[in-house]
Amino acid sequence: MVADIAERAGVTARTFFRYFTDKREVLFDASAELEKKSLAALEAAPATASTLDLVATALDATVDIIGHDHELARKRHVVIMANSDLRERELIKLAHMSAALADGLRRRGIGDAEASLAAEAGSAVYRVAFQRWADADDDLDLRDVIRRSFAQLRALTAPN
Amino acid sequence: MVADIAERAGVTARTFFRYFTDKREVLFDASAELEKKSLAALEAAPATASTLDLVATALDATVDIIGHDHELARKRHVVIMANSDLRERELIKLAHMSAALADGLRRRGIGDAEASLAAEAGSAVYRVAFQRWADADDDLDLRDVIRRSFAQLRALTAPN
DNA sequence: CGTAGCGATGTCATCAAGTGACATCACCCT
DNA sequence: AGGGTGATGTCACTTGATGACATCGCTACG
Structure with missing residues (x-):
């Protein structure tokens, strides 16, 4: 219940809803910052970059925020995946x-x-890369996984 | 309100919730059928098809269900896009x-x-294709739009 | 024929998630 | 000291959703 969550934070439920529009929103507090960072990276990219390079650059920028705490990311991911309403929000x-x-x-x-x-394609790559990274037992580098997923997309769509 | 929706259908709210798990779910009634059809198409595809061809085939199959009623699709899309909770569900x-x-x-x-x-890549293609089709004023063929979007993805990821 | 049983629906009570209106309280500014 | 302001609390209320139980109509079967 929201009341419990709020109580843990030492506030009322009403106050909780002043900080978060939503019960679920607590888990996605960082998403605004994520977006800001990746947009900044996009702006900073050289004019010579291809469209897909730009997307890759933007996604790379998110790694600075979420790529370090593998254990936290995994736990968070498990929780989200277990609740369809959290998945929706994600x-x-x-x-x-x-x-x-x-x-x-x-x-x-x-x-x-x-x-x-x-x-959208970048978003797709990101999804699978993050999933792969979060599920991995060993300590991969998220940036690497994203890069490899991009490469795999290229391979997948290459004419044969 | 659910009560209103239910009343229009001539039942109680309680009965409504016996048929739909959710208020929003009404709008997505067809999704199970969509999935079934596209999986069937996938199974029926020739063994020689490439991975991406398989995905394209599966997506194509959905057109039979939703590709005919452009006007309905557009209206539905507008409603969904206007409500973030419906977008989540979609x-x-x-x-x-x-x-x-x-x-x-x-x-x-x-x-x-x-x-x-x-x-995921197929899903990305589908998203933009459907959006493009739904937004179009003139009467495009959804199948064509999907095909062209796939082609554009290939072009995008092609080495240059 | 009558009734036992079953599936679909209705009724009622209840809970959880939000939200608006208003009250309080602490703190700062002059 | 007193007035304003921002953050929080209190209260009442709406809506979505769910469990427990009642009811009704139909069908099968003795």
């Missing part, structure tokens, strides 16, 4: 991020359709 | 579909990582 955060990313790409002059698609 | 349905697709790919002997990634 997905919409990702979708929001993807939309912001697409906007960022458009601001760099990339065509509308291409921007959306690149952002 | 996203998790898509995620569910993607997971099922990945499973289907694995059952065809495709490697675990590749299956997940291909399914």
Whole structure:
């Protein structure tokens, strides 16, 4: 219950709802910062970068925030995956991020359709990479996993 | 309110909740059928198909269900996009579909990582394609839009 | 024919999640 | 000292959702 959560934090339920719009939102507090960082990285990228490179750069930037605490990330992931309402929330955060990313790409002059698609594709890569990383027993580097997932996407879509 | 919705259907709110787990679920009634159809298409695909071809085939199959009523699709899409909780639900349905697709790919002997990634990438393509189609003023063919989006993904990820 | 049983629905009570309106309290500023 | 301001608490209320139990209609079976 929200009342319990709030009590643990030493406040009333009403106060809780002043800080978080939602019960679930507690778990996704960092998402705004994540988005900000990755957008900043996008802006800072060199003009020569390809669309997909830009996306990769933006995703890479999130690693600084969440890539260090593997154990925490794993636990958090387990909790989220176990509750469909938390999964919903996570997905919409990702979708929001993807939309912001697409906007960022458009601001760099990339065509509308291409921007959306690149952002969504990047989001897809991120999803599987993060999942892979969080599930891994050994201590992988999230950045590496993302890179390898991008490479795998390239391989997958390459004409044969 | 649920009470109103139920009343329109000539039942009580309690009965409503016996048919739908959720208020939102009404709008996503067809998703199970969608998944079934696309999995069936996946099973029926020739053994020679590439992973991405398989995904494309599976997505194509959904067009038979939702691709005909452009006007309905548009209206539904508008409603969903306007409500973040409906968007959440839609996203998790898509995620569910993607997971099922990945499973289907694995059952065809495709490697675990590749299956997940291909399914997620397909899901990304589908998202943008559907969005594009729903937003379009003129009467596009959803199947075409999906195909073109796939092509665009290939172009995007092609080495340059 | 009558009734036992079953499935679908209704009724009622109850809980959890939010939300608006208003009260308090602490603190700062002049 | 007193007035304003921001953060928190209190209270009442709405809506979504769920469990327990009652009811009703139909069907099978003696």
